[in-house]
Structures are given as structure tokens and as C-alpha cells.
Amino acid sequence: MKNKFYFFAIAILLIIFLYFSYQIFVEVKPLQVVFLDVGQGDSILIQKGTQQILIDGGPSGKTELAKLGQYLPYFDDEIEIVIMTHPDKDHLAGLVEVARNYKIGKVLTTAAEKDTQVFKEWQDVLSYNKVETLEVWRGTEVKFNDVSMKIIGPPEKVDPLVGEGNDKSVVARLDYGENFFLFTGDIESPAEKEILEGGESIDVDILKVAHHGSKYSSSEAFLDTASPEDAIISVSKNNSYGHPTEAVLNALAKRNIEIFRTDEKEDIIFICKPSEKCKNQNVK
Numbered sequence: 248m249k250n251k252f253y254f255f256a257i258a259i260l261l262i263i264f265l266y267f268s269y270q271i272f273v274e275v276k277p278l279q280v281v282f283l284d285v286g287q288g289d290s291i292l293i294q295k296g297t298q299q300i301l302i303d304g305g306p307s308g309k310t311e312l313a314k315l316g317q318y319l320p321y322f323d324d325e326i327e328i329v330i331m332t333h334p335d336k337d338h339l340a341g342l343v344e345v346a347r348n349y350k351i352g353k354v355l356t357t358a359a360e361k362d363t364q365v366f367k368e369w370q371d372v373l374s375y376n377k378v379e380t381l382e383v384w385r386g387t388e389v390k391f392n393d394v395s396m397k398i399i400g401p402p403e404k405v406d407p408l409v410g411e412g413n414d415k416s417v418v419a420r421l422d423y424g425e426n427f428f429l430f431t432g433d434i435e436s437p438a439e440k441e442i443l444e445g446g447e448s449i450d451v452d453i454l455k456v457a458h459h460g461s462k463y464s465s466s467e468a469f470l471d472t473a474s475p476e477d478a479i480i481s482v483s484k485n486n487s488y489g490h491p492t493e494a495v496l497n498a499l500a501k502r503n504i505e506i507f508r509t510d511e512k513e514d515i516i517f518i519c520k521p522s523e524k525c526k527n528q529n530v531k
């Protein structure tokens with residue numbers, strides 16, 4: 248009888264302990280922002296405890312799944328928010344596999360369509376899994392815990408037949424305490440100009456350089472206004488596009504902006520607490 252009592256008491260204490268440990272795990276976990284080295288493409292994982300925002304999925308499903316497996320808690324099979332900036336393969340292909348292997352809470356994207364096999368597969372997997380898809384443009388705001396994400400571009404609803412869609416990429420600013428990130432997809436100078444005129448603040452600490460460092464992006468005015476301390480270029484070694492271009496590297500260096508390249512440093516990891524500046528974790 249006595250033994251039984253002790254058994255139940257211990258079981259209850261254990262349950263209480265596990266419950267509070269889990270709560271603490273979620274709350275005190277710092278925010279982690281990882282620019283995944285996915286080769287020539289973009290994929291950014293924003294994670295706090297068991298909650299994630301994934302921006303784009305890079306060009307390969309296999310690479311993307313391996314990367315997520317490395318960073319997500321092993322018991323976590325759900326990604327709360329996926330942002331698909333635009334339907335080019337180097338941003339979208341990996342997301343198809345993500346949607347096949349993870350539960351996705353919600354997809355934020357524009358209405359831009361592309362007549363490609365990978366885009367068709369993406370649409371099929373979203374409808375098969377009944378994933379909620381939200382069309383976004385400037386002003387949409389997403390919050391989880393103390394993390395907030397604001398959509399800066401495109402300025403308005405996008406025509407599905409936008410064609411060359413780089414300039415209609417979803418651009419988002421992440422606000423976390425005193426830390427600000429700007430994720431720019433593959434926008435080029437016309438979209439940058441429009442964003443500057445649009446009036447939303449893009450004054451940030453960490454900038455994901457637009458379009459892998461293409462010479463058609465990262466205009467002087469855009470860099471001056473964003474005025475980041477750190478800039479991330481997501482790019483593969485010896486790619487056929489000549490990314491990143493000397494012009495962009497020089498423009499960043501001239502402003503004393505520290506450059507982090509995925510072809511040199513592989514995954515680029517920032518750990519953030521709300522009351523202090525994010526810390527880069529790369530040892531390379």
C-alpha cells in the first residue's frame with residue numbers, strides 16, 4: 248500500500264517536472280537564425296524552441312531535409328510558418344520535400360505562379376496536405392512568442408502571371424527585441440527603390456543580401472538605408488551566375504559591413520536574446 252503511494256507521488260512529481268521543464272525550454276530558448284548552406288539558393292531557418300519560420304528551401308530537397316534534421320529538435324515534425332519568397336527553383340525545390348516530410352502550419356507567399364514542374368509539385372503537395380496558404384503583401388504581420396515578422400514587400404497583391412518574378416519576392420523584416428533582420432529574396436533595384444519609397448523601416452542589423460549578391464540588386468541607396476552591421480550572401484562556390492559580384496562585395500566593404508558567405512562559412516548561425524545584439528556562432 249505504502250509502496251503504491253510512493254509510486255504515484257513520484258509519477259505525479261515527474262509529470263509536473265516534465266511539464267515545467269518543457270515550458271521553460273520553449274520560453275528561455277534563445278532565438279536562432281540560421282542561413283543554411285544549401286548551395287546556389289536561399290533557405291533561412293528562424294527557430295525558437297519548437298517553433299519555426301522557414302524562409303525558402305534552396306534548390307535540393309535532399310540537402311534541405313538534411314539541414315533541417317540537423318537543427319530541429321528530434322521530436323518536432325511541424326514547421327509553424329513557411330515563407331516562399333518567389334517560385335524560382337533555387338528557393339522552392341527544397342520546400343516541396345519539406346511539405347512532404349513535415350507538417351506545415353501555414354504558408355505565406357504571393358500569388359506569383361511559374362510554369363515549371365517544381366511549381367506544379369509544390370501546388371500539388373500543398374493541396375494534398377490541405378496546407379493553409381496566405382497571400383501576403385506589405386503590412387502583413389506575423390507574431391509568435393516575442394518574435395514578430397513584418398512583410399515589407401511586395402507593395403500590393405501580385406498578378407499570378409507576373410513572369411520574371413524576382414522583384415515580386417516576399418521581403419520581410421524580423422523584429423526581436425533590439426535586433427532587426429531583413430530578408431530580401433531575389434529583389435532587384437526597382438523593388439528596392441519601391442521599398443525605400445514605401446516608408447516601412449528597413450533600418451536593420453543583419454541583412455540577407457538580395458539575389459545572391461547580383462549586380463542588379465543592393466543599390467547604394469538601399470544599403471545606406473538598411474545600414475546593417477552584418478550581411479549574409481547565400482551562394483555556392485563557382486556558380487555559373489558570377490554571384491556574388493565584385494560591385495556588391497565592394498559596396499558592402501566600403502560601408503564596413505561584415506560579409507558572411509555560405510560558400511565560405513557553410514551554415515551561418517546567429518543566436519539572439521531580446522535585450523542584446525545577436526551573436527554570430529561561426530568558428531570558421
Ligand SMILES: [Zn+2]
Nearest residue numbers: 288335337433
Ligand atoms: Zn535566387
